[in-house]
Amino acid sequence: MDKNTPIISIDHVSMRFNLAKEKHESLKEYFIALTHGGIRFDEFFALKDVTFDIMPGDFYGLIGLNGSGKSTLLKIISGVYKPSAGKVTVRGSIAPLIELGAGFDMDLTARENIYLNGTVLGYTPKYLDSKFDEIVDFSELKDFLDVPLKNYSSGMVARLAFAIATMTKPDILIADEILSVGDFLFQQKCEKRMAELMSGGTTVILVSHSIEQIERMCNKVAWLDHGHLRRNGPTAPIAAEYRSFNKADSIPAEKTGAETK
Amino acid sequence: MLTIKKSFASFWKYRYLLQNLITRDFKLKYRRSVLGVAWSVLNPLLTCLVMWAVFGSLFNARGQGIENFPVFLIIGQLLFNFFRESTSMAMESVLKNAPLLRKVYIPKYVFPLEKTCFALVNCLFSFVAFLIVVVVTWSPVSFETALLALYPLVMLFFFSLGIGLLLSALYVFVRDIMHIWEVFCTLLVYGSAIFYDPRQMMGWVQAVINLNPIYWYITSFRSCVMWGEGLTASMLLVDFLCAAVSMALGLFVFKKTQDKFVLYM
Numbered sequence: 001m002d003k004n005t006p007i008i009s010i011d012h013v014s015m016r017f018n019l020a021k022e023k024h025e026s027l028k029e030y031f032i033a034l035t036h037g038g039i040r041f042d043e044f045f046a047l048k049d050v051t052f053d054i055m056p057g058d059f060y061g062l063i064g065l066n067g068s069g070k071s072t073l074l075k076i077i078s079g080v081y082k083p084s085a086g087k088v089t090v091r092g093s094i095a096p097l098i099e100l101g102a103g104f105d106m107d108l109t110a111r112e113n114i115y116l117n118g119t120v121l122g123y124t125p126k127y128l129d130s131k132f133d134e135i136v137d138f139s140e141l142k143d144f145l146d147v148p149l150k151n152y153s154s155g156m157v158a159r160l161a162f163a164i165a166t167m168t169k170p171d172i173l174i175a176d177e178i179l180s181v182g183d184f185l186f187q188q189k190c191e192k193r194m195a196e197l198m199s200g201g202t203t204v205i206l207v208s209h210s211i212e213q214i215e216r217m218c219n220k221v222a223w224l225d226h227g228h229l230r231r232n233g234p235t236a237p238i239a240a241e242y243r244s245f246n247k248a249d250s251i252p253a254e255k256t257g258a259e260t261k
Numbered sequence: 262m263l264t265i266k267k268s269f270a271s272f273w274k275y276r277y278l279l280q281n282l283i284t285r286d287f288k289l290k291y292r293r294s295v296l297g298v299a300w301s302v303l304n305p306l307l308t309c310l311v312m313w314a315v316f317g318s319l320f321n322a323r324g325q326g327i328e329n330f331p332v333f334l335i336i337g338q339l340l341f342n343f344f345r346e347s348t349s350m351a352m353e354s355v356l357k358n359a360p361l362l363r364k365v366y367i368p369k370y371v372f373p374l375e376k377t378c379f380a381l382v383n384c385l386f387s388f389v390a391f392l393i394v395v396v397v398t399w400s401p402v403s404f405e406t407a408l409l410a411l412y413p414l415v416m417l418f419f420f421s422l423g424i425g426l427l428l429s430a431l432y433v434f435v436r437d438i439m440h441i442w443e444v445f446c447t448l449l450v451y452g453s454a455i456f457y458d459p460r461q462m463m464g465w466v467q468a469v470i471n472l473n474p475i476y477w478y479i480t481s482f483r484s485c486v487m488w489g490e491g492l493t494a495s496m497l498l499v500d501f502l503c504a505a506v507s508m509a510l511g512l513f514v515f516k517k518t519q520d521k522f523v524l525y526m
Contacts, residue, residue, distance in 0.1 A: 027437045079366030082520045096365050103361055119278040
């Protein structure tokens with residue numbers, strides 16, 4: 001892969017949500033609202049005109065306070081959301097670790113879930129066969145393979161999910177605050193695995209509220225503030241600035257009231 | 262052309278997911294039941310028995326003038342059940358998988374498609390019930406044209422898939438659809454000639470029932486399997502057209518609205 005082409009280009013991306021004051025989930029409610037003078041939406045920009053590139057091999061950290069748009073950005077990159085404006089170009093395969101165990105069925109056993117979740121991520125059963133032992137080893141769940149997942153502890157579920165998502169060498173690994181689950185030994189193991197993937201050329205995007213973790217692991221960061229990209233670039237100076245950040249300095253989010261009749 | 266190629270490539274990539282989801286549904290459906298898959302056969306068989314008893318004794322119209330009434334009944338019952346099951350399961354499928362769709366990218370049509378396939382697999386299992394009825398009542402079956410019955414079955418599959426896609430998209434935005442559909446299906450039971458032959462009815466009733474696609478699929482099937490008459494030109498045409506229109510409508514609405522799904526789930 002060309003080292004000088006960005007693996008992910010985020011180009012003037014905005015994401016607008018309609019904060020429906022009243023949510024109409026049934027026809028009756030909808031018509032009542034309609035007769036009472038239109039349906040009101042408050043438009044809210046979770047992301048506003050964000051532009052930056054991620055190069056192959058980067059370990060990119062996303063920082064920002066709660067509600068600054070970090071998760072929204074990750075979801076746009078992984079294709080869950082379509083941006084209301086702008087474009088994201090991704091060159092490569094993505095393994096999303098947005099909330100562990102998203103693709104699990106709690107009624108199925110671990111064995112069955114490995115195949116189900118693996119195919120959710122787009123792998124073939126044959127490939128999963130060949131990686132099966134590796135997944136089981138990494139997650140340390142050999143004795144619980146045929147137990148339904150609903151009887152697992154949350155840490156066990158997290159271990160299994162992490163093992164499935166990282167057993168391949170994806171081009172891009174997206175991790176949303178996953179390392180906050182599991183005990184410290186498992187966290188160390190995860191960090192080690194991510195470092196391994198990195199050395200194999202995987203680009204990682206990490207969201208974390210732990211600035212220490214970001215400083216330790218990431219070479220670049222992007223700082224989001226109420227949907228605006230405040231700073232991006234090498235970690236050290238931005239992390240330092242983020243530490244001394246005062247909430248009063250933040251850029252207010254963009255909001256408009258729109259009325260549709 | 263390129264988009265068709267692209268969407269097919271993505272479908273091909275996710276074929277194993279489809280397969281895994283169907284297996285999961287099957288496993289979970291019969292987990293902790295003693296008779297397991299046998300229920301796929303017993304259920305339509307018992308329902309058929311109830312209907313036969315009701316229309317036999319209560320209304321004293323044991324399919325008067327209809328030859329091989331039990332076979333007639335179970336064909337209607339099986340095909341209609343497939344339609345009702347697949348569409349109602351498909352309707353809820355997208356919303357039920359909201360936790361997944363909010364976190365990982367998967368083509369969203371996978372879920373209604375999976376439910377329709379699952380219902381078809383179920384329906385094929387249930388055809389054992391049909392065989393049992395045929396053997397027990399020792400009714401004649403026209404083997405020469407029986408294979409032709411695949412045509413209405415396949416067309417019914419696409420017809421149901423189209424409706425399923427449409428309903429699953431609408432259901433994300435308006436939850437009332439579920440209740441409306443339930444009532445509508447009940448109405449459809451009486452309008453699909455499951456336990457009567459509309460040819461014995463008054464003219465205007467016949468005309469109304471002729472507007473019902475399900476009736477056409479059931480009748481085409483019966484014509485192949487029971488009456489040995491094969492498929493008439495109008496059957497071929499109507500079966501196909503209904504499926505095509507339903508698919509076009511379903512795909513169109515689904516494609517138009519799918520980017521907004523996550524915002525409403």
